[in-house]
Amino acid sequence: MKAIVVRQTGGPEALRLETVPDPVPGPREALIEVGACGVCSLDVVTRNGTYRRNVELPLIPGHEIAGRIVQVGSEVRRFRVGDRVATTQRSHICGSCRHCRSGGETLCEERRFLGQQRMVGGYAQYAAVEDDNLALVPDGVSTEQAAIAGCAIGTGLNAVRDTGRVRLGERVLVTGAAGGVGIHALQIARASGAFVIAQTTSQQKAQALAHYADAVVVHARGEDFSPQVRALTAGAGADVIIDNVGTPLFEPMRRSLAVNGRWILVGQVTDGFVPFNPAQLFLRNQSMLSVHSTTRVQLEDTLQLIARGVVTPVIAGVERLEDVAAVQARVERGDVCGRILVRPPAPGA
Numbered sequence: 001m002k003a004i005v006v007r008q009t010g011g012p013e014a015l016r017l018e019t020v021p022d023p024v025p026g027p028r029e030a031l032i033e034v035g036a037c038g039v040c041s042l043d044v045v046t047r048n049g050t051y052r053r054n055v056e057l058p059l060i061p062g063h064e065i066a067g068r069i070v071q072v073g074s075e076v077r078r079f080r081v082g083d084r085v086a087t088t089q090r091s092h093i094c095g096s097c098r099h100c101r102s103g104g105e106t107l108c109e110e111r112r113f114l115g116q117q118r119m120v121g122g123y124a125q126y127a128a129v130e131d132d133n134l135a136l137v138p139d140g141v142s143t144e145q146a147a148i149a150g151c152a153i154g155t156g157l158n159a160v161r162d163t164g165r166v167r168l169g170e171r172v173l174v175t176g177a178a179g180g181v182g183i184h185a186l187q188i189a190r191a192s193g194a195f196v197i198a199q200t201t202s203q204q205k206a207q208a209l210a211h212y213a214d215a216v217v218v219h220a221r222g223e224d225f226s227p228q229v230r231a232l233t234a235g236a237g238a239d240v241i242i243d244n245v246g247t248p249l250f251e252p253m254r255r256s257l258a259v260n261g262r263w264i265l266v267g268q269v270t271d272g273f274v275p276f277n278p279a280q281l282f283l284r285n286q287s288m289l290s291v292h293s294t295t296r297v298q299l300e301d302t303l304q305l306i307a308r309g310v311v312t313p314v315i316a317g318v319e320r321l322e323d324v325a326a327v328q329a330r331v332e333r334g335d336v337c338g339r340i341l342v343r344p345p346a347p348g349a
């Protein structure tokens with residue numbers, strides 16, 4: 001099959017189109033003919049070497065996959081050849097450890113993350129994924145929409161509903177709001193009945209964000225935006241912050257968080273550290289919580305939210321797999337509102 005392979009980390013030129021052996025599905029695996037794969041900032045930081053944890057080279061990037069099943073292993077029960085499916089971010093979980101048995105499969109110690117190990121990823125014509133990590137795509141949801149359901153949208157469902165426990169009438173600040181996770185987290189927070197504030201440094205993106213948020217905070221890079229958040233919340237600050245940026249915005253986010261606030265850590269765009277005094281948090285009874293990708297149940301729920309029109313996937317473009325280096329360069333520059341996908345060449349091409 002044709003696939004993009006990263007043999008050494010580096011610039012976008014590290015993404016090379018190669019012909020590699022077709023994957024052979026194991027007993028619990030379904031072989032998916034990839035219809036579309038989202039291009040996530042995690043793909044970028046894995047390719048450029050910033051993200052190294054559990055990464056094994058060479059690799060085929062891509063963990064936001066949807067397509068059609070063309071072959072199933074002997075122990076696959078929930079799916080058949082011809083089914084349209086979407087993936088979580090993983091190709092394997094054990095299914096029996098303490099985490100897997102308590103809704104915490106994203107923390108399974110045996111987990112294998114798609115696009116980071118064993119040459120299994122979505123930047124390819126085919127990918128073999130165990131059935132535990134798949135969900136059927138409902139009618140009315142396109143393959144492109146389904147591809148980004150797991151990571152770009154499901155992570156937001158995890159952050160807003162299951163980790164942040166956002167309630168009707170709360171005030172939610174989403175940082176990095178124009179990114180793939182941010183723009184959908186806005187929609188999910190709004191559907192939960194929150195007053196939703198989007199943060200961006202781009203005037204251009206602010207216009208697009210106004211469709212999805214009750215208010216948009218625009219500021220220059222390095223500027224403290226917390227006075228704007230305070231002004232929008234009658235001085236109180238945000239009850240919940242969905243943080244897709246991390247270190248570069250740490251201090252203004254801390255100043256924007258209300259008493260009793262929950263700070264939900266989702267993304268980190270640099271490898272920099274931050275100094276802070278823990279008393280700054282506990283004297284205000286604030287919590288820091290973490291979101292770690294998406295469970296299969298969250299993926300299934302997300303697909304239903306899309307089918308019902310509660311969340312509208314924001315797709316910034318669908319490009320050829322061969323052009324993914326240019327797409328990643330755009331993602332790296334922060335030049336994308338929503339998610340861009342790539343589509344592999346049709347089989348036999």
Ligand SMILES: [Zn+2]
Binds near residue numbers: 041064151152
């Ligand atoms: Zn992703």
Ligand SMILES: [Zn+2]
Binds near residue numbers: 094097
């Ligand atoms: Zn497990």
